[in-house]
Amino acid sequence: MMLLFKPSLTLGRRIKPRPCQSFSESLLMDSIEAAETLTRKWISPDLSSSSSCSLSSIFSTDNRVEGRRFVEVINSLQYAIQGVVLVNPESPKLTRAHNLVTIAMKQLEKEFYRILKSNRRNLDPESVSVRSSPSFNARNKVSIYSQVPKSEEADVMTDLKMIADCMISSGYENECIKIYKKIRGSIMVEALSNLGFENLSFGKIQKLDWDSMEKNIKKWLEATKVLITNLFEGERILSDHVFSPSVSVAESCFTEITLDSALTLFIFPVSVARCKKTVEKIFLTLDIYQTISQLMPQIEEIFSYDSTTAVRLQAADSLNNLGEEINSMVAEFEASITKESSKTPIRGGSVHQLTRYVMNFIVFLADYHECLAGVLTESTLPLPEDYFGNNDEDNNEGETGSSSTVTTRIAWLILVLLCKIDTKSRMYNDMALSYLFLANNLHYVISKVRTSNMRVVLGDEWVTNHEGKVTQYLEKYEKIAWGEVITSLFDSNEEMLEEHVAKERLMRFNEGFEEAFQKQSEWVVPDSKLRDDLKDSVTEKLTTVTTTFYEKYHVENWEEVKFAPEDLDNYLSDLFLGTGRSCIIVPSLKQSDSGRSLKDSESGR
Template sequence: MRNHFLFKSSPPSKTIPPPSPPRTTFSESLMNENIEIAESLIIKWSTDASSYVKIASLFHDDRTESKQFLHSVRDLQSAMKYFVTQNAASEKLVRAHTLMQMAMKRLEKEFYQILSANRACLDPESVSARSSRSSAARSSVSDLEDDESEDEFRAVGESVSEVDRASMIAMADLEAIADCMIASGYGKECVKIYKVIRKSIIDEALYHLGVERLSLSKVLKIDWEVLELKIKKWLNAVKMAVKTLFYGERILCDTVFSASESIRESCFADISRESAISLFEFPEIVAKSKKSPEKMFRMLDMYEAISDSWPEIESIFSYESTSVVRSQAVSSLVKLGEAVRTMLTDFETAIQKDPSKSPVPGGGVHPLTRYVMNYISFLADYSGVLADIVTDWPLTLHSPLPESCFDSLESDDSLISTRIAWLILVLLCKLDGKTEFYKDAALSYLFLANNLQYVVVKVRTSNLKLLLGEDWVTMHESKVKQYASNYERMGWNKVFSSLPENPTAEISLEQARDCLKKFNLAFDEAYRKQSAWIITDPKLRDEIKISVAKKLRSAYQEFYNKYRGKLRFGSGSLVRYTPDDLGNYLSDLFYATGSAGSVSSSSSTSHSRGGQSH
């Protein structure tokens, strides 16, 4: 029975409990909360929401909510990363991804609005000007971005202008949006907007500065007067472009995309590269055009502009992707330097080949002297630039000039000083050759004295003195005196030799009469001839007149004193001049008026004065 019972009886039934729901972890709960909070804010500001939200600005209307929005996006991203590790196909992950797309669309719109609405306060000039000042205010603004108090934010802004404050806020907002979008994997959308807007600003600014892209063929067809105006515009533009436009854009780009160096480089390169190349290409094209002396100084101006801006160019365009800009600037420097060296060589050749063969009336300053010295004195104003250009261009003295012309060149002078001294030397030697056109030796020496005096004065009163030095000036001043002395000897020798060598020696009255006749004729001839001569420099004119007057008066005075009582005065008299008369006549010389004519025509007044004095 027991066995039967055991065999037939069924075991007692057992109740199987239903499976328990999975336990929610703290992390999952936190991530769910992140999604819930983000959803409410993101949907509120969705671009598909109300009409008001479509036109409103999250970052302008409610700064506190804009910070919450960015925090929500970061929290949403954390939630997405969490759910990816749990279940890549979960409904919550899909929901979070949809919300993220909505948030990025909103931030993309905000980024565009801030860039567009703040074009004025985000212009490179404002950005670069502010960056040159202390960044303390900007740091304070950035720090207070995390503060909920608008009053405190405004208090910090009191130390800066309204424009600066607006600019700092806009830059901080752009940076915050860019950081958020890049971190969320939407950097490309952000960068695309930035490049389009900022490149248009750069291009527009350069257009208003007068920068235009010209081909060599077009430059060759432009008249120099027109091209010079374009160069002047370029000179004004390049300083503004480098120190303000590109500098400010680099600062803005570095600030907005501080989260990514590669994005910073890509953005700045794409925005500035083409415009910068166009800017620095212009001087190279001009340098390749036809060369002539009048273009020299504009070439030097452009060389100086790039050279002075080179530290900024190197710093602003430091990226590898903008190295082509640096290369273009260097290429323009090289081409400009080559053009300047060519024009210096042509200038020297033009001096040596000056075709003028007509003597300058009165032995005055030759037009070549004025032109060359004015030109060289302007060159001296560019001594720093020229020193750089001629550094690897030593002077080669292959010239038909006589060896004596090389005496004033010092071997230890700088290359630019030597080059300038050489050009002046070429001029002086050319002038020396032009003395052969004067038949009167005295006039030829007066011509040399006039021209060398002009050269010396030009050197002494310009930057040429800094290059050539006091010794050069002193040496050439002594040459002027030597030429003047030669003029005196040649021009007045016949007058001096007409008087006795020893005025106190006893001679017969007949001999005295002969001496007076010769003196009168010699003085008349010298005066008549030299009344058409000129000494252009007032100081040199006075020195020569005083020197001649002293020597003439000294030689004539004793003879006159000894014989004035023995020989008759007045009309027809042998004694026609008193010593004072000689000085009066000499005072009229060297103005090249030619009005004095014959001495006898104006001698009666002097004689009457002389007669009255005795």
């Protein structure tokens, strides 16, 4: 069966334009008229001219509202053009519209340049960093601004963003980026120059004397903190804000402006690490390591783009090289303690210069204990099990592996020192002086630990344990130095001795006391509290035995009496000062003047 259709009435007739076409062109005409009005007002009254001559800055402080209105009108014009192109790409109105866009883009180029150039103070990277509070999105690697601060700087940043958005969407991306990179790049170069950091090759760094090296390191330390926390961060904030619609454009601008400077910044520490330095220079090396380590989270955040991976890697490489150098210098320091070869005993058993040097070094080292936690490797030899006292496990409870490494490494350095001091104590012919030497040096070590960050590192248990060892050394000193003097009068037998036997004992006491005092007159205890405590201990023991003996035998009228118990403290007053003075003997004391002191006797002469 054949179906017959009614012929269409529209065949052969002219097709009428769709309503949407008329609407698009109507919208375009409205946009053209709005754009022409603002163009005549702000750019050039003569739109037929191929060149434009701005009558005034559209984005000056007074005209900012008009400037933003101008950008909005051009954006609307672009939208209208796209609508007409879709329905009637041959429309004659498009030529007129494109000419307007060209004029507008040339003007926006000038405005973009002028804003960047004339607002160097407001757009200084340091100012941008301090005033803005961005948070970096780790996934998208783009700054997210929850709130733009109300300030001239914020207005300028908003203007730049509006212009950049308009130019990029209009196909003028290259022109916009070129201007931005040129102006911002020159600002970065100027900022680096003002910081005074000099880019030196490894060869030049190797040839520097230490004073020059130290100056360059200090300049680097100052420059790095400013560059990372202010300049680079501020530049990242600004580029991410201005080019927020396009991550690739923001990345391109930021990378070109900062990459070379950032790489130069972190190549310097590697060069420093490779230079030969004495052990004392470890602290500036630690300063560099600590600075990079503390700034590393910001470095990774600021230079999170793929195109800035080299900066992150260079910073990490700097840390690795510096860490190796620090470990090498600590090992060298330990070796220098072991190799110390002085053969002359310290006069009077005082604190050895090696003890002072090593402990002052370790005190400074302990100030970097948090930094060292990520650097130091453990000593190859274990510490004695009781080195930290009986509660070794409790003392280290809660410590992480890295902090425990710092504790054991510093404890090991002190142990190496104490072993060396023990060896040097054998240079003394007198065992009592040898123990006094050990006590002086260990007490000095403990005092340094107690009054510095080493107490945090080693713990109170270490201090208590070693204070006990000082007490043991002093007890051995007293026993050897004064034992015979004390026992010469000591009598465990309750029976009375014959008078001539008692007098012989008293004479032995006198001779022993004078000999012991004379021998020890040049001995030294530098610490005043330790010196007083030791004198009090010796005096107490001597006073106890002499008082007991004198009372038992009523020796007041004996010619053999030289030292009254109550005067022993005065006799021993110069002990451990290293004066070398002989014992001043007071004539036999009678009962009438037995209560007089040595000072009273001397003043009456």
